[in-house]
Amino acid sequence: SAIMARTLEIAAVLGINNITELVKDGDILAVSGITGEVVINPTEEQIAEFKAAGEAYAKQKAEWAQLKDAPTVTADGKHFELAANIGTPKDVEGVNDNGAEAVGLYRTEFLYMDSQDFPTEEDQYEAYKAVLEGMNGKPVVVRTMDIGGDKELPYFDLPKEMNPFLGYRALRISISETGNQMFRTQLR
Numbered sequence: 500s501a502i503m504a505r506t507l508e509i510a511a512v513l514g515i516n517n518i519t520e521l522v523k524d525g526d527i528l529a530v531s532g533i534t535g536e537v538v539i540n541p542t543e544e545q546i547a548e549f550k551a552a553g554e555a556y557a558k559q560k561a562e563w564a565q566l567k568d569a570p571t572v573t574a575d576g577k578h579f580e581l582a583a584n585i586g587t588p589k590d591v592e593g594v595n596d597n598g599a600e601a602v603g604l605y606r607t608e609f610l611y612m613d614s615q616d617f618p619t620e621e622d623q624y625e626a627y628k629a630v631l632e633g634m635n636g637k638p639v640v641v642r643t644m645d646i647g648g649d650k651e652l653p654y655f656d657l658p659k660e661m662n663p664f665l666g667y668r669a670l671r672i673s674i675s676e677t678g679n680q681m682f683r684t685q686l687r
């Protein structure tokens with residue numbers, strides 16, 4: 500969810516303990532996705548501070564946008580590739596609009612997470628085709644689905660584990676008996 504919020508430029512703050520107990524119906528929230536600050540029922544002064552911070556951020560973004568086509572070089576003159584990570588074909592527009600030279604990582608698990616059932620071979624073909632065509636010959640690194648851990652699918656039962664980030668996930672699922680067909684479909 501943090502990745503998607505960032506991609507969609509939605510101010511988001513995660514992991515606030517007891518937030519549902521702290522916020523009541525009718526409360527006004529000031530949220531800074533930049534600093535991670537949330538103020539319940541802010542004063543006029545706090546609202547003005549949040550607005551000023553938002554305006555400063557918008558100004559900084561505009562300055563960065565002017566650099567989008569500048570060469571990516573280190574202080575000693577070495578060129579490096581500026582690549583973007585994406586989760587959906589829709590993200591390609593942002594890659595191109597922001598001057599990236601490649602897709603460094605296409606997280607294909609979002610195709611699975613945004614679906615009510617396993618994506619068909621045709622669904623996947625269309626998604627990958629849209630990304631490749633949208634990148635106009637620029638490099639694209641495609642990662643096979645990385646489900647498990649924090650990324651579960653409602654239509655695919657995963658065993659409960661003490662630490663799901665280290666266990667049955669990603670490639671381990673793909674080469675297992677239960678995940679092998681899903682993996683083969685993705686590779687075709």
